[in-house]
Amino acid sequence: MLAERIGKNLKHLRKKNNLTQEEVSLLLQISRQGYAHFENCRRLPDLELIILIADLYRIPTDLLLCHDLTQIYRSTPSLRQHLKEKAKALMQQGIDKEPYPDYDMHPYASPKYASQVAESKAVYGNSKKRTGH
Numbered sequence: 325m326l327a328e329r330i331g332k333n334l335k336h337l338r339k340k341n342n343l344t345q346e347e348v349s350l351l352l353q354i355s356r357q358g359y360a361h362f363e364n365c366r367r368l369p370d371l372e373l374i375i376l377i378a379d380l381y382r383i384p385t386d387l388l389l390c391h392d393l394t395q396i397y398r399s400t401p402s403l404r405q406h407l408k409e410k411a412k413a414l415m416q417q418g419i420d421k422e423p424y425p426d427y428d429m430h431p432y433a434s435p436k437y438a439s440q441v442a443e444s445k446a447v448y449g450n451s452k453k454r455t456g457h
Contacts, residue, residue, distance in 0.1 A: 326368065326389070327365040327366075327367070327368050328365050329389070329390075329392065330362065330365075330368060330369070330374075330388065330389065331362060331363050331364060331365035332392070332393075332394065333388055333391075333392070333393045333394075333397075334348075334359075334362055334363045334377070335363045336393050336394050336397060337377075337381050337383075337388075337393065337397065337399075338363070340397060340398070340399040341381070341399045341403060341404045341407050342404050342408065343407060343408070343411065345359050345360055345363065347407070347408070347411035347415075348380075348411075350411050350414040350415060351380055351407065351410060351411055351414065352373065352376055352377065352380065354373070374388060374389065380407070381397075381399075381403070382403060383397070
């Protein structure tokens with residue numbers, strides 16, 4: 325059910341912004357096939373990617389996860405133009421389609437999140453190891 329809602333929302337967001345799957349995958353730094361799996365409800369994006377998608381379309385994550393966007397989401401011409409230009413620039417650069425290893429290095433990372441990551445790294449260090457409970 326969640327995968328279906330997210331897939332439907334992703335497709336709606338992409339189409340309302342006149343983007344192709346290839347363009348969205350470039351903007352998110354993932355493969356086109358990986359993105360297609362999300363739209364076709366075969367896989368769920370991880371939390372970091374959900375945050376990136378919400379930032380990309382300038383919507384809160386709860387709208388992406390919990391609501392049917394076909395009834396409430398409207399794009400703006402300026403957002404559509406911005407996303408198209410960004411995707412075109414990435415295509416011209418031939419940018420690598422691998423996801424960023426650290427979310428705080430992604431171009432769509434919010435300043436608030438980046439400062440939280442920096443603060444967390446200062447307190448806990450760079451280790452990504454989980455401790456057992």
